[in-house]
Amino acid sequence: MRELFEAVLPDAEIEAFAEELGVVKRQRKLDVVTFTRAAVISANTPSGGMQADALRAYSESGAPRVARSSFYQRFDESFERLMGRLAERAMELARLEKVDLPGILGGVKDWRIVDSSTVKVRDALKADLPGTGDYAALKVHQTEVDPVFWTTPIFAF
Structure with missing residues (x-):
């Protein structure tokens, strides 16, 4: 799982996008890479990706402890733009992958959802x-x- 996250969401790109989009204005205690990955991980939790789940994932990662209010304040428009940019990047990477459908599905080029x-x-x-x-x-x-x-x-x- 860690390798997948690091391939799709490399530290350097998260940091660069975060700075470019205003998520990080100056160095703070909150680790933006861990914060971003915690938000992604918590999106698939049984409680539907609540901020409390992201805080729990962040804290359990061993990242520096931050006040709950400071953590929750980070879920703003700049962070939303960062997540959008990272989602676009992940989709670009996924589109580059060769479709691997063995057997009868080998010729499928389109899907009806x-x-x-x-x-x-x-x-x-x-x-x-x-x-x-x-x-x-x-x-x-x-x-x-x-x-x-x-x-x-x-x-x-």
């Missing part, structure tokens, strides 16, 4: 639209229809 959600509706519709529990529901499927990511809902009853 489908997602779905179940939406509860009025109980009066329970007979016509039974859900999986004791309620009425619709299952809504959404699919990508063009590269601009417009989506079209498809309703399943």
Whole structure:
């Protein structure tokens, strides 16, 4: 995991972007590289990437201790721009990778993305639209229809 982070989010680039985008104006106690990686790691925690998770990951990394308020103040517009820049860079790197789809998927060049959600509706519709529990529901499927990511809902009853 560490090697992956260092390849996709190298220390020097995080530091350079952070300085360029105003995340770091002068040297402080907070380690911007560890802070950034803690924010990325915490984004996939069960509680949905709360700042408290990022603080916990930061503290557990052995980075210098900082006041909670000082840590939380760093989640500002300049940090948002930094994360956007790093996400763009990570996507550029991912696009450079050779697609490795063995066997029957070897010739795939495009994907159609489908997602779905179940939406509860009025109980009066329970007979016509039974859900999986004791309620009425619709299952809504959404699919990508063009590269601009417009989506079209498809309703399943």
